[in-house]
Amino acid sequence: MNTHHHHHHDQSGEFPADPSGLPEAGRPALLELADGDTLDLTIAPVAKRLGEATVRMLGYNGSIPGPTLRVVQGSELVVNVTNHGDLETTVHWHGLRLENRYDGVPHETQEPVPVGGSFTYRIQFPDPGLYWYHPHVREDYAQELGLYGNIVVVPAEADYWPPADRDLVLTVDDLLLGDDGRVVPFSRGETNHAAMGRFGNVFLTSGEPHPRLAARPGEVVRLWLTNTAGARVFDLRLPGARMKLVGGDSGRVEHDEFVTQVLLAPSERAVVDVLADEPGELTLEHRTPDHTYPLATVAVVGEPVASVAGEAFEVLRRDPELTAERETLGPWLTAPPDKVLALVARMDHTAGHHDHHGHHGQGDDGGHGDHGGAGGHAVSDGIEWEDEMAEMNRSSTAETMHWMFVDRTAGTDADTVDWRFRVGDRVKIRLVNEMDSDHPMHHPFHLHGAGRFLVLARDEVAEPNLVWKDTVLVRTGQVVDILFDVTNPGLWMAHCHIPEHMHSGMMFSFTVAGA
Known part of the structure; x- marks a missing residue:
């Protein structure tokens, strides 16, 4: 059981780090794209100058960040992605409510694009605002090394934003x-x-x-x-x-x-x-x-x-739309949540000592004190501002550190989250960031493009200024209530957007059936 955790015997070394001979990273192009346009996006290594140092990074179209895409709300683009990077990849179009099969989740909405391979996405932009794109394979490496770019969706409505110069x-x-x-x-x-x-x-x-x-x-x-x-x-x-x-x-x-x-x-x-x-x-x-x-x-x-x-x-x-939403929120604020999700950490006691025969520690109540609470961390207002545990952190892997979502909806602890929604649903989800964890920490909770949500309340204080969101920061010890507006059918991911937490178990998928 749990054999998928045991890839540590097969660590074929490190990713390449030598920048010599690589093209120098450029500045991101601003691409004004019209409805129906085709964009070619190529992933490849670049040499990036950072002060005195030159390091090997990865870029979209030779730049870090990748090109900024400027598109009009309601348009559709064809994006041909070619992978000349260091590992298989996908592109996730973060925050876009698009067709599920173009969401860029490996093995779920598509097979990953091998090195030397390509994949064509068709992406839609139903909502105005600011979005971004990044890989969804080993983001701890690929996104960290420069694979990210912005998308500005220009509103169809002329004076949507106040004027700016x-x-x-x-x-x-x-x-x-x-x-x-x-x-x-x-x-x-x-x-x-x-x-x-x-x-x-x-x-x-x-x-x-x-x-x-x-x-x-x-x-x-x-x-x-x-x-x-x-x-x-x-x-x-x-x-x-x-x-x-x-x-x-x-x-x-x-x-x-x-x-x-x-x-x-x-x-x-x-x-x-x-x-x-x-x-x-x-x-x-x-x-x-x-x-x-x-x-x-x-x-x-x-x-x-x-x-x-x-x-x-x-x-x-x-905003008239959100002002109207505000008038309907009273009952949602007082309603019990439809779903309750706890954000939990379990650390093997041997964490950092390279004992890979770890038990998974779920039933193990002893020894939380070593890692719990704010002792010795730069925690303030439930946020870890710096890594104050660098040695322990560096040596911790998915073998020893288990980040989990526990479904508490039924009042019991379910390690498997099995959520099923329908298009048109509104769902109140309560996110509980447990202090009784082996290492409580902040988590940016991200729901993929099945819909968008409003933050209803944080620690029972009603959110004073509504905005449609796809990610919410859940601070250490905090309880956040969100109202999820479900609009797009398919199999969708939810996860902590800290890639190391996601790869250590802090993710699940949920299904949305058609209306």
């Missing part, structure tokens, strides 16, 4: 480099850093260690922000400029609001308008309880602009 599409990410100036190696045979995920020590904003961006005084700059990191939650600030939150994962927020920070968990998005009213330099920062990390500079230079968007910046707009 300039768009900056930005990914925030981190990468772990060793003292030798190379990316810390990945095993071909297993996922390590399983306890916490791989926290990087180099920050990449749109693939660059510290890009310089430009704006004119008086402009409203729209930041399209995606967290493409594996495990790190970003707390983004832009001191000296006013920020207005206008959108989230899938379209606009219920009501625009002025904010001083934007918290993004892995795979979440935010759309933020910034008023750059004074000349000077603005720094995009990531703040943790202990550090401020500069990520990028926005140089506000040149002749001031008399901006229509600047005039409209003070106006806080409301």
Whole structure:
């Protein structure tokens, strides 16, 4: 039993790391694509310069991030993907409610694309907003090494967004480099850093260690922000400029609001308008309880602009659709959940000591104290901001660290999650991040394109500003209620978006039957 966990005897070494002779990674192209267009997307290794170091990474169409796709809501694209990378792959179109067979889940919606092979996707864009694409095979390696790109879906409705003068599409990410100036190696045979995920020590904003961006005084700059990191939650600030939150994962927020920070968990998005009213330099920062990390500079230079968007910046707009949803939510807030899912960790006692004959520890109640609680971790507000357990984390694998979803709907613990929905269903799902785990940690919970959801409440506090989402951050010890609007039939995945947690068991699939 559980033989599929035992690939550690077959670790055919590490993925290649030598950048010599590879083309230098380019900057992402902005591709304006019309309904019915065909896009060719090629995966191949690139040499990426990061300050003094040059490292071997992977790119879509030779760039990191891959090309930004700009498409109109309601259009359809044909995407021919060719794989010249290091391992088999798929492309997952994150957040898009598309046809199930193009969702990019290996062995479930398609066979993985072998090295040298190709696959054609037909993708649809039913919702405006900001989405992204990435692999769904060994994301701990392939996505980490640069396989990610953004999709901006332009609304069919003309004044869907408030006016803006300039768009900056930005990914925030981190990468772990060793003292030798190379990316810390990945095993071909297993996922390590399983306890916490791989926290990087180099920050990449749109693939660059510290890009310089430009704006004119008086402009409203729209930041399209995606967290493409594996495990790190970003707390983004832009001191000296006013920020207005206008959108989230899938379209606009219920009501625009002025904010001083934007918290993004892995795979979440935010759309933020910034008023750059004074000349000077603005720094995009990531703040943790202990550090401020500069990520990028926005140089506000040149002749001031008399901006229509600047005039409209003070106006806080409301979304009529979400305002209408709000009026129906009362009964859902008080209703018992339809599904209850606990997020649980079980660590073999030998974790980190390379004893691979692990029991799976489900029935084992002793010894949680070593890993439980906040002792010695950089935990604040239920978020692990840094990897404070680097040695233990690096040596933990899916052999010793078991991340699980436990279905508590029936009041008992079911390790197998067997959910069946129908198109048209609305489902209240309660996510419980157990403190009584061997290593409680935050989890970005992601539902694939069967639908989209609203966060109803966090710890019984009603969500003050609704937005359609596909990923929600569940902090340590937190209970989050979401309302899932089921729209697309097929077999769909749900998982923690920290790849190391997913590969250690934190995933399941559910079925949606046609209406």
